[in-house]
Amino acid sequence: MTTIESILDRLTQAVSGTDKELFTKEEREKFAMFYCDKWDENTSDDVIAESFVDYWWDTERTCRRCSECGKLMRAGYCADMGVAYYCSEDCLHTDFTDEEWAAECENNDQSYYTEW
Incomplete structure (x- = not known):
């Protein structure tokens, strides 16, 4: 206990x-x-x-928890329907460049920026 x-x-x-x-x-x-x-x-x-x-x-x-830094968030990036969450561009850029994120969002409607 x-x-x-x-x-x-x-x-x-x-x-x-x-x-x-x-x-x-x-x-x-x-x-x-x-x-x-x-x-x-x-x-x-x-x-x-x-x-x-x-x-x-x-x-x-x-809320969600950033997959990179662990902080809680009420707005941020959601990758592939929740496979990963990112609270900031800095955290997002650990896995995606701007170009890669744009391509991910264009090819996968389950990747986006949102508020919860």
């Missing part, structure tokens, strides 16, 4: 503080309370961060 504080500390570390930018303290605590009796101190930061995204998936508070 783990504490709410431990879950939130590890979440904040995994997503570079973007949880605090996009969600209220109460929303973050609600998430942590849900998982408090399911996790222990060995639960990885990435499992916590991915669970946070899943927790809010089908709500008005939905």
